Amino acid sequence: MLTVFPPATAPADPAGILAPVDHAELHDGAVWIDMLDPDEATRQRVESVTGLHVPTRDDLSEIESSSRLSRVGDALYLSMPGLVRPEAGEGRTSPVGFVLAANRLLTVRFSHVPSFQTYAARCRMAANTDRNSTSLLLGLCETMIDRIADVLEREGEGLDAVSRRVFRPSGRRSRPRRTEAELRALLRTVGRVGDLVSNIRDTLMSIARIIPFVLANATWITPDQKTRFKIMRADITSLTDYDSHLAGKVQFLLEATLGFIGIEQNNIIRVLAVVSVVGVPPTFFASMWGMNYKSMPEFDWTYGYPMALLVILLSAVLPLVWFRVRGWL
Numbered sequence: 001m002l003t004v005f006p007p008a009t010a011p012a013d014p015a016g017i018l019a020p021v022d023h024a025e026l027h028d029g030a031v032w033i034d035m036l037d038p039d040e041a042t043r044q045r046v047e048s049v050t051g052l053h054v055p056t057r058d059d060l061s062e063i064e065s066s067s068r069l070s071r072v073g074d075a076l077y078l079s080m081p082g083l084v085r086p087e088a089g090e091g092r093t094s095p096v097g098f099v100l101a102a103n104r105l106l107t108v109r110f111s112h113v114p115s116f117q118t119y120a121a122r123c124r125m126a127a128n129t130d131r132n133s134t135s136l137l138l139g140l141c142e143t144m145i146d147r148i149a150d151v152l153e154r155e156g157e158g159l160d161a162v163s164r165r166v167f168r169p170s171g172r173r174s175r176p177r178r179t180e181a182e183l184r185a186l187l188r189t190v191g192r193v194g195d196l197v198s199n200i201r202d203t204l205m206s207i208a209r210i211i212p213f214v215l216a217n218a219t220w221i222t223p224d225q226k227t228r229f230k231i232m233r234a235d236i237t238s239l240t241d242y243d244s245h246l247a248g249k250v251q252f253l254l255e256a257t258l259g260f261i262g263i264e265q266n267n268i269i270r271v272l273a274v275v276s277v278v279g280v281p282p283t284f285f286a287s288m289w290g291m292n293y294k295s296m297p298e299f300d301w302t303y304g305y306p307m308a309l310l311v312i313l314l315s316a317v318l319p320l321v322w323f324r325v326r327g328w329l
Contacts, residue, residue, distance in 0.1 A: 031131050034107045034116065050106065052099050055079065057110055060095035068206065069213045076100040076217055080206035082113040083148070083199060093199045098137060098210075102220040105133040107140070119143040134221050137214075138228050141207055145235050148200055152242055155193050159249050162186055162193075166256055180264045187257045194250040201243045208236045274323055281315030 033046055035054065043054040052075055060079040062068065068079045078100065081093035094111035109116065119140050166186060211233050215226065289298060289308050298304040 030104065031133060032105045032107070032136050034120075035109070036112070037110045038108065046106065050104060052101065052104070052106055053077075054099070054106065055097045055108055057095060060097040060108065060110075065209065069209060071217050074101060076214060078210050078213070080210065081199065081202050082109060082111075082115070082144070083151075083203055084111045084113060093202065098140075100133060100137055100214065100218065102218075103133060105136050115140060115144040115147050118147065132225075134214075134218060134225050138225060138232070141210070142228075142232060144203070144207065145232060145239065148204065149235075149239055151196070152200065152239060152246065155196060156242070156246055158189070159193060159246060159253065162189055162253055163249075166253060166260065180261060183257055183261045183264065187254070187261070190250055190253045190257060194247070194254065197243055197246045197250060201240065201247070204236050204240050204243065208233065208240070211236075274320075278316055278319045278323075281319065282312045285312050285315055 030050075033050070035042060035046065038046070038054065043056075046052075046054050053072065055077065059067070062079070070077045076099070078098040080096055082096035084092045084094050092111075094109065094113065096113060097106075097108040099106035099108075107116070122143070123139070165182075211229050215221070215229055221229075285308065289296075298308065301307065
């Protein structure tokens with residue numbers, strides 16, 4: 001999919017200012033060209049019109065700093081992992097690339113990153129939007145940061161709810177199977193949040209690396225844009241600190257939940273052990289008096305049978321009382 005944003009010299013159109021036009025004919029004045037999973041023909045078409053190299057998915061998937069941040073002539077090539085569907089709690093990322101020049105911005109992505117749609121809609125509603133390439137890059141990054149802040153706030157509240165469920169006071173005792181199933185569900189929830197928080201941190205760190213690189217190499221940026229970059233850097237710092245706090249809380253809840261699961265499993269094993277021990281004395285007496293020998297004196301006792309039942313009962317109850325006194329039950 002290829003989306004072309006009108007050039008800065010386009011006439012003012014309330015319905016089409018910075019509005020994307022799918023499959024529009026490329027022109028040299030386009031200020032922002034957004035490519036979603038472009039094929040080879042689309043890449044070559046954009047390169048022939050703009051004179052800029054369009055990175056491939058393999059290019060954007062590189063993790064070393066020299067591959068994510070580079071300069072070729074007057075164009076800056078930037079890449080980062082973008083969050084895909086963070087509102088649904090998914091922790092998946094997809095590579096996103098930016099090619100920044102003084103008069104043009106190319107963006108390449110291979111999945112629907114919600115921040116792009118959000119910023120495009122915001123641009124359509126704002127008739128006075130600055131259509132400078134650097135301002136568009138700033139707007140996209142600011143939208144990503146705002147969305148990440150919302151996601152972190154939501155996940156923080158979710159972890160608070162999980163914490164209350166894990167450490168709630170023990171009231172009415174529930175069935176072990178139900179308790180263990182609930183703890184396993186909480187474990188999956190905490191693991192999902194941990195995965196999302198980890199990917200958010202990766203995205204924030206990537207944006208944080210882009211900022212000083214652009215400030216050092218983009219000679220055309222204005223003082224106002226420099227100020228916006230500095231504000232964005234401060235926002236990233238605060239969000240990174242909060243992300244680290246959530247990562248620590250995730251680790252704590254993981255360990256606590258695993259500990260409670262281990263306790264529940266130990267309780268089940270303990271009950272089975274007690275039952276097996278309690279069953280030994282009754283089995284012994286029942287086996288002894290169940291032997292058919294004529295010389296057994298208990299056969300001639302008037303109350304031999306009630307006495308045997310009482311002994312078997314006491315042999316089962318007394319170990320239970322002893323376990324209870326010892327605090328094992």
